[in-house]
Amino acid sequence: xxxxxxxxxxxxxxxxxxxxxxxxxxxxxxxxxxxxxxxxxxxxxxxxxxxxxxxxxxxxxxxxxxxxxxxxxxxxxxxxxxxxxxxxxxxxxxxxxxxxxxxxxxxxxxxxxxxxxxxxxxxxxxxxxxxxxxxxxxxxxxxxxxxxxxxxxxxxxxxxxxxxxxxxxxxxxxxxxxxxxxxxxxxxxxxxxxxxxxxxxxxxxxxxxxxxxxxxxxxxxxxxxxxxxxxxxxxxxxxxxxxxxxxxxxxxxxxxxxxxxxxxxxxxxxxxxxxxxxxxxxxxxxxxxxxxxxxxxxxxxxxxxxxxxxxxxxxxxxxxxxxxxxxxxxxxxxxxxxxxxxxxxxxxxxxxxxxxxxxxxxxxxxxxxxxxxxxxxxxxxxxxxxxxxxxxxxxxxxxxxxxxxxxxxxxxxxxxxxxxxxxxxxxxxxxxxxxxxxxxxxxxxxxxxxxxxxxxxxxxxxxxxxxxxxxxxxxxxxxxxxxxxxxxxxxxxxxxxxxxxxxxxxxxxxxxxxxxxxxxxxxxxxxxxxxxxxxxxxxx
Amino acid sequence: xxxxxxxxxxxxxxxxxxxxxxxxxxxxxxxxxxxxxxxxxxxxxxxxxxxxxxxxxxxxxxxxxxxxxxxxxxxxxxxxxxxxxxxxxxxxxxxxxxxxxxxxxxxxxxxxxxxxxxxxxxxxxxxxxxxxxxxxxxxxxxxxxxxxxxxxxxxxxxxxxxxxxxxxxxxxxxx
Numbered sequence: 056x057x058x059x060x061x062x063x064x065x066x067x068x069x070x071x072x073x074x075x076x077x078x079x080x081x082x083x084x085x086x087x088x089x090x091x092x093x094x095x096x097x098x099x100x101x102x103x104x105x106x107x108x109x110x111x112x113x114x115x116x117x118x119x120x121x122x123x124x125x126x127x128x129x130x131x132x133x134x135x136x137x138x139x140x141x142x143x144x145x146x147x148x149x150x151x152x153x154x155x156x157x158x159x160x161x162x163x164x165x166x167x168x169x170x171x172x173x174x175x176x177x178x179x180x181x182x183x184x185x186x187x188x189x190x191x192x193x194x195x196x197x198x199x200x201x202x203x204x205x206x207x208x209x210x211x212x213x214x215x216x217x218x219x220x221x222x223x224x225x226x227x228x229x230x231x232x233x234x235x236x237x238x239x240x241x242x243x244x245x246x247x248x249x250x251x252x253x254x255x256x257x258x259x260x261x262x263x264x265x266x267x268x269x270x271x272x273x274x275x276x277x278x279x280x281x282x283x284x285x286x287x288x289x290x291x292x293x294x295x296x297x298x299x300x301x302x303x304x305x306x307x308x309x310x311x312x313x314x315x316x317x318x319x320x321x322x323x324x325x326x327x328x329x330x331x332x333x334x335x336x337x338x339x340x341x342x343x344x345x346x347x348x349x350x351x352x353x354x355x356x357x358x359x360x361x362x363x364x365x366x367x368x369x370x371x372x373x374x375x376x377x378x379x380x381x382x383x384x385x386x387x388x389x390x391x392x393x394x395x396x397x398x399x400x401x402x403x404x405x406x407x408x409x410x411x412x413x414x415x416x417x418x419x420x421x422x423x424x425x426x427x428x429x430x431x432x433x434x435x436x437x438x439x440x441x442x443x444x445x446x447x448x449x450x451x452x453x454x455x456x457x458x459x460x461x462x463x464x465x466x467x468x469x470x471x472x473x474x475x476x477x478x479x480x481x482x483x484x485x486x487x488x489x490x491x492x493x494x495x496x497x498x499x500x501x502x503x504x505x506x507x508x509x510x511x512x513x514x515x516x517x518x519x520x521x522x523x524x525x526x527x528x529x530x531x532x533x534x535x536x537x538x539x540x541x542x543x544x545x546x547x548x549x550x551x552x553x554x555x556x557x558x559x560x561x562x563x564x565x566x567x568x569x570x571x572x573x574x575x576x577x578x579x580x581x582x583x584x585x586x587x588x589x590x591x592x593x594x595x
Numbered sequence: 596x597x598x599x600x601x602x603x604x605x606x607x608x609x610x611x612x613x614x615x616x617x618x619x620x621x622x623x624x625x626x627x628x629x630x631x632x633x634x635x636x637x638x639x640x641x642x643x644x645x646x647x648x649x650x651x652x653x654x655x656x657x658x659x660x661x662x663x664x665x666x667x668x669x670x671x672x673x674x675x676x677x678x679x680x681x682x683x684x685x686x687x688x689x690x691x692x693x694x695x696x697x698x699x700x701x702x703x704x705x706x707x708x709x710x711x712x713x714x715x716x717x718x719x720x721x722x723x724x725x726x727x728x729x730x731x732x733x734x735x736x737x738x739x740x741x742x743x744x745x746x747x748x749x750x751x752x753x754x755x756x757x758x759x760x761x762x763x764x765x766x767x768x769x770x
Contacts, residue, residue: 082678114686
């Protein structure tokens with residue numbers, strides 16, 4: 056039967072079921088058994104599924120000590136724990152909701168219709184992000200309601216720079232190269248978190264592929280996607296980390312020195328490392344990599360990790376050009392994000408929309424689109440910390456946003472500031488200020504409703520045609536006609552928003568960045584990233 | 596274990612090289628990573644215990660019976676939003692728990708901490724109970740161990756500590 060054939064289906068990427076199972080246990084408390092006998096209990100965060108299976112746990116505790124010495128104190132909590140594939144024996148998760156025979160689907164889908172919409176449109180469950188994008192574009196146009204399937208924008212929005220200012224912590228950790236365990240800069244680990252967050256926007260359908268062609272494709276794509284996600288994050292991290300790269304590198308240097316690693320496979324460490332590390336963005340919490348003393352492995356040179364992404368991203372970019380103008384729907388794990396080079400300049404993609412300022416739509420996939428409407432020209436890249444927003448702003452192909460976002464991440468040092476006169480550019484996904492009333496940054500699953508001050512109203516008319524613009528149409532949240540909206544609530548722009556941790560800044564969000572938390576005062580001038588002269592006050 | 600095809604749906608009794616023994620039904624086997632996805636435990640309900648086991652570490656196994664694929668492919672959905680939310684809430688919970696539970700402290704100390712936390716804002720600082728962010732109670736958590744803070748706060752903490760200790764004692768003796 057087809058089911059039995061599952062085992063033989065894929066030969067070059069991870070099986071769907073394993074991926075599905077992996078994703079199903081995200082967020083659950085799991086026990087990870089290591090080959091030295093130690094057991095770590097933590098919240099399953101992500102896994103690296105390329106070639107080998109390594110995992111990342113959050114808030115992990117050593118519940119059972121193993122043979123090898125480790126730098127993790129029994130009982131102490133490790134914020135992010137990377138367990139390399141070579142060490143992992145098994146992962147045990149209890150109470151996993153899976154669609155077993157006779158029972159409903161996995162995790163409750165917010166909108167039944169979403170699932171149904173996605174299903175027909177995506178040929179491949181996990182890989183169907185591209186297709187999903189294409190097929191849901193129309194729906195998007197018509198459908199303003201919150202839709203978890205609208206991943207693109209969310210995706211973009213969800214990119215959250217993990218660049219925290221706490222590299223010093225990481226540094227502190229790494230200062231002791233002779234520590235038993237390897238401590239990886241938390242930045243990297245957080246990237247996995249970031250990637251995951253990005254990925255988790257929207258809903259994806261994972262189906263077992265029975266058909267060979269489909270399964271094959273999906274397997275490949277799955278593998279790629281997952282990899283992409285990681286890769287993309289890496290790339291993003293790379294760029295975002297540019298500012299803190301030195302510190303990251305510095306902190307990692309001492310670790311590189313360790314080489315006595317009799318029982319650990321170097322490659323596996325690197326794989327995980329690359330996958331998880333690429334995040335590069337520093338995280339505030341130290342990351343402890345479980346590495347038994349006797350099995351110390353040297354971490355891949357952090358710098359070495361970074362380069363591969365671009366090739367990966369570029370390689371996959373072409374695969375996601377279903378619709379150049381469309382935003383690619385990419386579920387969090389299988390980010391069909393291809394770094395689209397042209398998008399790099401689309402800083403405009405990121406649109407940060409403060410609660411009360413006129414909403415400036417996020418630029419569409421095309422750079423010019425994004426640039427067009429932003430009145431404020433900020434030459435300095437604004438700190439688009441929202442990361443999630445930035446990427447989300449792009450809303451456009453997930454692949455696309457990731458890149459531009461990355462580029463800007465690293466440079467963002469100032470909060471994005473909106474000029475109150477700015478006209479909303481487009482209906483493109485807009486990143487909403489977490490403090491915005493309508494949108495709860497992080498609360499909204501998919502759509503961001505941004506209350507727009509009346510300032511926008513005059514320009515609303517200019518905006519309204521925008522949604523009709525082809526570049527914008529794809530999946531962009533419909534830009535509601537806001538002419539005539541009441542002042543103070545002129546615009547209810549519902550933008551798909553990547554899922555951001557509800558009620559709390561995403562882990563990746565550096566805590567020192569006030570951006571997320573501080574509500575934006577009305578009329579505070581906002582600099583749109585990348586709006587270096589490309590924005591025009593008048594909508595074309 | 597190389598070369599063996601794990602048929603989905605098989606119920607195996609597995610012994611690992613680490614000494615674990617369990618039974619599980621195969622949901623999937625990934626050849627690339629050599630990971631076996633098993634479900635185990637109760638058969639009832641949509642929630643199962645899932646085990647991702649690296650087949651390398653299977654020392655011994657035996658086939659108990661062969662069943663159909665337990666996973667319904669058509670119903671496999673992933674709601675990424677929910678996943679994210681679940682993880683975030685779990686992390687928040689873990690963070691709040693970590694502040695509540697001391698590491699490397701005796702259970703008596705933890706009990707005292709819990710008791711104090713009923714009426715006072717307390718947090719752990721390694722093995723020291725910090726009350727109202729100013730008064731510190733270190734091991735052995737006697738009234739004499741209370742230090743810091745304003746005299747009034749210090750006194751209050753002492754009193755509460757004494758009271759709680761007595762309560763724990765009487766509770767302990769009465770049980």
